[in-house]
Structure formats: C-alpha cells, structure tokens
Amino acid sequence: MLRNNLLRRLPDGFLAGLRLEPVTLSRSFQLSSPHQPMDHAYFFESGIASVVVRSPEGQHTEIAIIGRDGMCPASALLDADTDPFSVFMQVQGEAHRVPISELKAALSEDREAQGLFARYAQALAVQHAYTALSNAVHHIDERLARWILMCHDRTDGAEISLTHEFLSIMLAVRRPSVTTALHVLEGKKLIYSERGLVIVRDRAGLEAFARDAYGECEKEYERLIGPIADRDGTAG
Structure with missing residues (x-):
C-alpha cells in the first residue's frame, strides 16, 4: 500500500505509467545539491528530508521538511532544472x-496530475513562508516545539531520531541553545530526550506550548491536498 500522500492521490492511469523504483535512503543521504540538476524525483514513504538554504558566506538554515506528505525536488514540478537549495x-x-x-513527460499529458502537483508546490511555498515567520518572531522553545510536531506528523510512533547537531542546523541556533530548549520541553513533560532521540510524551501539550507557531501551514496543506496518511496508512 502506498503511503506517500501525493502518489495516493494521483489518477490511476498516471500512476500506472510511472516507473516507480523503491529505494532506501540513509541518514544524511544527499538528495539535491544547490544549482545541480537531479536525475530522479523522490516520493517519500517514510523518513524525513530537510530543505536547507545557505548564504554565500556559509550561513544556513532549514526552510522546510518533507516526508510522506510530499516529494523532491519541487523544481521538477515548476519546470526548473535546478534550485539553490540543499536537500x-x-x-x-x-x-x-x-x-x-x-x-x-507524464505531467505534460495529464491536467489532473498537473493540478495536484501545482497545489503541492503552493503548500510547500506556504511552509517556507511560515518557517521564515517562525524564525523571525517565535522564541527558540516554541520553534523547537513546532519542529518536533512537524517531524511527528511525518513519522510512525512517538520516537524521532534526531541529534543536537541536526537540531542546531534546522533551527539556526548554537547547540547549547538546543540543549536548553530541549530541557524546557522535558521539564514540562512534553518530550523525553536522549542522545540522538526525541520521544513525544504529550502531543496535545506540545501543540498548546507551540501556540501559533504550529498549525497554519498544516491547515493549508490539508485544504490544498487533503489529510496526510495516518500512522496505520489510512487517510485521516
């Protein structure tokens, strides 16, 4: 059974015409490099990909995450050969x-599939925008809560495999700030954190703590695409 939310919603005829190759992607596997063309598009069944933008002087931050809700590279949907992001x-x-x-080639002949992918490109752009807003206005504790919730949306169970190094890159802060923010969430019994692992203990409490940092781009995704498959593989 397909779990990728886009593949599940493609017309049967369109899907039958694609040569889908199952692949296993290890942590840190580079899916896309800045300004470099890609040969393949990836539709995720599990795991999480990170979209990172870097300045010419080497400053970097995450602008989006992609799991079974989507695919990469979005540039393939926009008829652009490359983009400036690292995935x-x-x-x-x-x-x-x-x-x-x-x-x-398949998209050029199927307007229904074109519409689905166009809406996905819009949903991803909305995620970019709300990530920029959150980075600008929310405290690191709320940003971390938002980010854990977004990862939880795209994983099975309560455990999320995350290192402090990854978290510092994703949130554009130093590692000591990540440690402090994790301790805040642990102190409120919202999560449990150990080396390389975050466990969600209280999903509802985490959403309440994140306040308006979380939820808006998720609502827009559901409006444009539909609910993401639940952890048992069914649509919510």
Whole structure:
C-alpha cells in the first residue's frame, strides 16, 4: 500500500505509467545539491528530508521538511532544472523514485496530475513562508516545539531520531541553545530526550506550548491536498 500522500492521490492511469523504483535512503543521504540538476524525483514513504538554504558566506538554515506528505525536488514540478537549495535525509526512510524526464513527460499529458502537483508546490511555498515567520518572531522553545510536531506528523510512533547537531542546523541556533530548549520541553513533560532521540510524551501539550507557531501551514496543506496518511496508512 502506498503511503506517500501525493502518489495516493494521483489518477490511476498516471500512476500506472510511472516507473516507480523503491529505494532506501540513509541518514544524511544527499538528495539535491544547490544549482545541480537531479536525475530522479523522490516520493517519500517514510523518513524525513530537510530543505536547507545557505548564504554565500556559509550561513544556513532549514526552510522546510518533507516526508510522506510530499516529494523532491519541487523544481521538477515548476519546470526548473535546478534550485539553490540543499536537500538531504534528516531521518532515514524509504521512497519511490522516478526519472524526472519521465515525470515531466507524464505531467505534460495529464491536467489532473498537473493540478495536484501545482497545489503541492503552493503548500510547500506556504511552509517556507511560515518557517521564515517562525524564525523571525517565535522564541527558540516554541520553534523547537513546532519542529518536533512537524517531524511527528511525518513519522510512525512517538520516537524521532534526531541529534543536537541536526537540531542546531534546522533551527539556526548554537547547540547549547538546543540543549536548553530541549530541557524546557522535558521539564514540562512534553518530550523525553536522549542522545540522538526525541520521544513525544504529550502531543496535545506540545501543540498548546507551540501556540501559533504550529498549525497554519498544516491547515493549508490539508485544504490544498487533503489529510496526510495516518500512522496505520489510512487517510485521516
């Protein structure tokens, strides 16, 4: 059974015409490099990919995460050969990949699929925008709560495999700030953190703590695409 939210919603005829190749993606696997063309598009069944933007002087921050809700690179949907982002696996997982040339050819002949992917590109742009807003206005504790919730949306169970180093990159802060923020969430019994692992203890409490840092881009995704598959593989 397909768990990727886009593949599940594609017309049957369109899906039958794609050569989907199952692949296993290890942590840190580089999916896309800045300004470099990609040969394949990846539709994630599990795991989490991180979209990172870097300045010419080497400053970097995450602008989006992608799991079974989507695919990469979005540039393939926008008829652009490359983009300036780096995309790599933050949490290992499984995916289906398809040659980008084949995906584009199939899209050129199917307006229903074009519409779905256009809405996904819009949903991803909204996630970019709300990440920028959160980075600008929310405290690190709330940003961390938002980010854990977003990862939890895209994983099975309560355990999320995350290191402090990854967290510092994703949140554009120093590692001591990550440690302090994790201790805040642990002190409120919202999560449990140990080396390389975050365990969600109180999902509702985490959402309440994140306040308006979390939820808006999730609502927009559901409006445009539909609910993400639940952890048992069914649509919510």
